[in-house]
Amino acid sequence: MKDVSFGQFYPVNSFVHRLDPRLKIVFLIAYIVAIFLATNFYELAACALVLLLIVFFARIPIGKVLRAVRGVTFLVLFTTALNLLFYKGDTVYWEWGIFCVSFEGIIFSVFLALRLVLLVVCSSMLTYTTTPVSLTDGVESLLTPLKWIRIPVHALALVMSIALRMIPVLMDETSRIKNAQMARGADFESGNIIKRVKATIPILVPLLLSALRRADELGDAMDARCYTGGDHRTKYKKLRFTWRDLVAFLLGAALIAGVVLMRIYLPASY
């Protein structure tokens, strides 16, 4: 259980770690837009190159990055297979009923798989390099305009930070309960699918109970410290925009501009 690392902060001190979380969030959004704007392999390669640079500057080991991808292997394979079989291209290699494999289909499904992988790696880079607290601060700060139309931004940010904070806690809890049930002879690895689903009940029931208990305790603890919400609260760490952020911002802007320019000036082919 301990090696489920998707979305967990990875504590090293790097250029990317010290960036302003707001910038990282905006950059992530821009990056995702860029991935989806890209329609040929040149543009996707440009995106991948930028991501590689980010991974390099964030000093995250490659194994860790790949592990994030491993979590979505099934999704990637599934979408690739679907596209491969259903994409209606011109150069057909094989056809059977509604299924057909074509040259364009292969290209398209590979393209989509790459897109998904980039998407996952990029989003996990955000959570690897940003602590939950600063991520929440960033989201809250970015969503400030919504306050004017009476959306409780602070509460939303709080919900998000608690949810993120609880992931490792519940992971720990899961492995503890799993161990305890394994010591009582529970078997989670063998049997058919129905048997396996049934085998998770001894984990899920105690886990749910403990999550509810924790929520209750946390609520009490917040009450006991007179927590009432957003207004008039000051921040321990103020977000500041520094030269690093400027550099990163320019790079990000260059990427988007690059992809857009490529779209305009390069012939639209694979």
Added chain:
Amino acid sequence: MRIVAEHLSYTYNPRSPFETAALKDVSLTIEEGEFFGIIGHTGSGKSTFVQHLNGLLRLPSSMKKYRPKKPKKGQTLPPKTVLTVGEFDLTDKKTDFRALRRSVGMVFQYPEYQLFAETVAEDVAFGLKNFSETKLSEEETAAAVRAALEVVGLDYEEMKDKSPFDLSGGQKRRVAIAGVIVTRPEVLVLDEPAAGLDPLGKREIMELLHKLHREWCRTVIIVSHDMDEISENCTRAAVFSEGTVRYVLPPRELFCHAQELTAMGLDVPLTAKLVSLLHERGIDIECDFTAADFCEKVLAYAAAHPKKERDEGGEA
């Protein structure tokens, strides 16, 4: 079952920034029939050690890779890791871990949080059903559950159809312990069995463990950071500190190292403190550090000495 561990090491999250060495070259032998105590501060590796005993934590299977057959020039081979529980060799991948878990019962910290079934009887029978090779008849199951519930001091007829979530904290813990001992393990390991209980509940749990040790499981191992608990109950105790074993001694000898224990962040039992206070005032009392024995010896001392001499020590 005799438990032998030699040169046992364990590292959590190896080769990552979260890397922590929980056990460093631990060697420890626990004889059959002992009521063994494992004491240590938080993070001393005591829980990690006991989780090895029923194979929940395994020795890294790639260990052979790091252990060349022949030493390179000028290097000595690291000592071979040994971990056996009775007949089971835990360094061997082919060991039947199910059979091992059946013989080594493990009660985790706050075991009441692992209850899940709709009725107490069902929850207690969970381990029984998992471990049995053949399908047990209803009568057999009921008989085993009844025996387990009764030995932990609960009434079978009253309890069996209740939801485990409607019970009190102490009752829940008893039900959870019953759910582990129902398969009659030879070794029973308990991680902080008395954590979070009031003094009366603590005493009751300890009495229960002695009863289990007499009637049910040959060997009982408890993990604790409470010195009084260990000194009152165990035949021998191992002190863990920072992933290594510092001492393995009977409690009364252990507390001759009071200063070292304090330095490790452990408390010495109340009786040991009183003995050393009395010693400072010139009254030497030899006792085995259980409260009952201490009182007896003090009273004997008081009776043997005239009133004038015992102005300060007598009231203890």
